[in-house]
Each structure stands twice: as C-alpha cells, then as structure tokens.
Amino acid sequence: MRHVFSCWRGWIAGAAYLVLLHPGASFAAELRIPDFDSLKDKASDSAIISLDENLLGMAGRYLDSSKPADAKAKSVIQGLKSIQVRSFKFDKAYPVPTAEIAALRAQLNSPLWHQAIKTHSESDHSDVDLFIGGDSNQARGLLIIVTEPREFTVVCILGAIDLAKLQDLEGHLGVPKLPVDK
Amino acid sequence: MSGDLEGDLRRALRPVEPSAEFTDRLLARVAAAGRATTRPRRTWLRPAAVAAGIVLAFGLSWGTYQHQLQERAFRAHAELLKALAITSRSLDQAYQVVHSSEVDRADGG
Numbered sequence: 517m518r519h520v521f522s523c524w525r526g527w528i529a530g531a532a533y534l535v536l537l538h539p540g541a542s543f544a545a546e547l548r549i550p551d552f553d554s555l556k557d558k559a560s561d562s563a564i565i566s567l568d569e570n571l572l573g574m575a576g577r578y579l580d581s582s583k584p585a586d587a588k589a590k591s592v593i594q595g596l597k598s599i600q601v602r603s604f605k606f607d608k609a610y611p612v613p614t615a616e617i618a619a620l621r622a623q624l625n626s627p628l629w630h631q632a633i634k635t636h637s638e639s640d641h642s643d644v645d646l647f648i649g650g651d652s653n654q655a656r657g658l659l660i661i662v663t664e665p666r667e668f669t670v671v672c673i674l675g676a677i678d679l680a681k682l683q684d685l686e687g688h689l690g691v692p693k694l695p696v697d698k
Numbered sequence: 699m700s701g702d703l704e705g706d707l708r709r710a711l712r713p714v715e716p717s718a719e720f721t722d723r724l725l726a727r728v729a730a731a732g733r734a735t736t737r738p739r740r741t742w743l744r745p746a747a748v749a750a751g752i753v754l755a756f757g758l759s760w761g762t763y764q765h766q767l768q769e770r771a772f773r774a775h776a777e778l779l780k781a782l783a784i785t786s787r788s789l790d791q792a793y794q795v796v797h798s799s800e801v802d803r804a805d806g807g
Contacts, residue, residue: 563784565777574767575774589782601781635795644792660788671785 547623547659549600549672550616558611559604567599569675588681595676602670612663620661620670624649629657641665650677 549566556562567575572593579586593599604610624631624647633646642664649657655677662669716724 563780565781565784567774567777567781571770571774572778574771575778578771578775579778589779592782593778599778599781599785601784603784633792633796635792637795642791642795644788644795646792660785660792662788662791664791669784669788671781671788673785 547600547620547657547672547674549602549670550613550620552602552604552613552616552668552670554613554616555604555610555668558606560607561605563601563603565599565601569597572596572599592678592681595678596673597675598673600670600672602668604668606666606668609665610668612668617661617663620659624659629659649674 551564556564576590576593579590581587581590629647629649631645632648633644635642635644637643642662644663645659645661647657647659648655649659656675658671658673658677660669660671
C-alpha cells in the first residue's frame with residue numbers, strides 16, 4: 517500500500533514538473549494575442565485568424581498533396597499547435613497600439629523566447645520584430661510584429677516549427693529564404 | 699282505388715316481429731363486428747414511429763453537423779492559406795530588412 521502511495525506521489529511530482537517546470541510546457545499554453553480592437557474600425561482591410569491544432573488538422577485535410585504548393589503547406593503545418601494572425605491595412609496613418617504590443621512582449625519571457633530580429637527603418641518608418649521561442653534544438657514558437665506606416669501585422673505560430681520547411685515554401689507562397697542558423 | 703293503395707301500403711309496411719332465429723343471427727353478427735373493432739391494436743406502431751422520428755432527427759442533426767463541419771473546414775482551409783501568405787509576407791519583410799542591413803554593412807566594410 518505504501519509502495520502504491522509513493523508511486524502515486526512520484527506520478528504527481530512528475531506531472532507537476534511537466535506542467536510547471538518543463539520549458540516546453542509553457543508553449544502548450546497559447547500566447548494571448550490581442551485582437552487589436554482599436555484598429556479594427558480604422559482599418560480598410562483586416563484579417564484576424566486564429567487556427568488551433570484542431571482547425572489546422574481540418575484545414576490540412578483540404579490541402580491537395582498532389583499540388584506542390586498545398587503539399588508544402590501541409591508539410592509546414594505538421595506539428596504546429598496554432599497559427600494566429602492579426603493584420604490590418606490602413607488608408608492613412610494610424611495610431612500604433614503600443615499598449616497591446618507591450619502586453620504581448622511581456623509574455624515573451626526569456627529564456628523561452630529570444631528576439632532574433634529587431635529592426636527600425638527610419639526611411640521606411642517601419643519596425644520589424646521577430647521572436648523565436650524554444651530551445652537550440654527545436655523552434656517551438658515564432659512571433660513577428662511588423663509595424664509600417666499603413667500596415668500593422670502580428671503573426672504568431674506555435675508548435676514544432678521547422679524553419680527549413682518554412683524556407684522550403686520559397687517560390688510557393690512567396691516565403692523568402694531565411695538566415696537559419698544550423 | 700286510393701283506399702286500396704293505402705291499405706296495401708299499411709299491410710306492406712306493418713311492423714313485423716322478427717323471428718328468434720333472425721334475432722340470434724343479428725346478435726351474433728353484432729358481437730362478431732364488435733370483436734373485430736376491439737381487436738388488439740398494433741402496439742408496435744407507436745414505438746416504431748417514435749424510433750423512426752428519433753432516427754430521422756439524428757440523421758438530420760448528423761447531416762447538419764457534417765455540413766457545418768465541412769463549412770468550418772473550408773473556412774479553416776481558406777484562413778490557413780491566407781495566414782501562410784501573410785506569414786510569408788511578414789517573413790519577407792524581415793528578410794528584406796536583414797538583407798539590406800547586411801548589404802549596407804558589406805558596402806561600409
């Protein structure tokens with residue numbers, strides 16, 4: 517009886533480790549990507565897309581493997597937990613939602629996330645921030661924030677991301693070759 | 699003439715007491731007809747109708763569910779392609795920025 521009890525304690529301790537301490541566990545919970553409601557009314561065109569693992573699976577079933585573009589897309593979404601996109605286009609200058617961006621950034625805790633690219637172009641008045649989550653072996657999250665004078669985009673991809681596969685989309689969905697460190 | 703006719707009619711339509719045999723036959727027929735109308739009803743008919751209704755409702759619900767599922771899948775498919783296109787565009791912007799800064803560095807060096 518004592519053995520069973522100690523065995524259960526072991527299981528509980530293991531589960532607690534997985535839930536609370538394991539680095540990958542944090543990626544199981546989705547990042548809270550704001551809907552940027554303040555931009556919706558001002559935008560001339562907007563896309564708010566949230567696809568969880570279930571919907572990705574459903575969508576994947578409609579990808580035709582015989583078509584190269586669909587086959588590549590199918591390959592990319594394998595192992596993904598979610599894709600969230602917030603994209604807004606404007607006819608004129610818009611107020612950058614700094615508070616929501618700050619709230620989003622606050623969720624990207626080190627060492628699980630690190631900023632791979634942070635650029636500011638004075639000439640284009642644009643900012644590009646790219647964060648990669650995970651460890652050195654496997655990217656588990658990708659977050660891109662693009663701020664331009666007439667466009668604002670946030671893309672968040674969670675799951676086992678194969679950057680090489682994303683590169684492989686080049687020429688199919690217009691994805692360029694990324695400088696991937698291997 | 700008319701008196702004879704009236705008499706004939708009275709005679710023809712006079713009440714006649716039925717014979718006992720006729721009465722017995724009539725009662726036997728009435729009893730038989732009663733048995734026919736009170737024979738056991740088709741007791742399976744109501745449960746069968748209920749079962750058929752349930753099956754029909756389930757079928758309709760399942761069909762509606764499948765239709766909604768298919769619609770959701772189509773929408774998810776379209777959203778996925780759009781999301782990947784936006785992602786690729788965003789990555790492209792990141793790449794352009796990195797690439798241009800590399801070129802600037804190379805030109806400067």
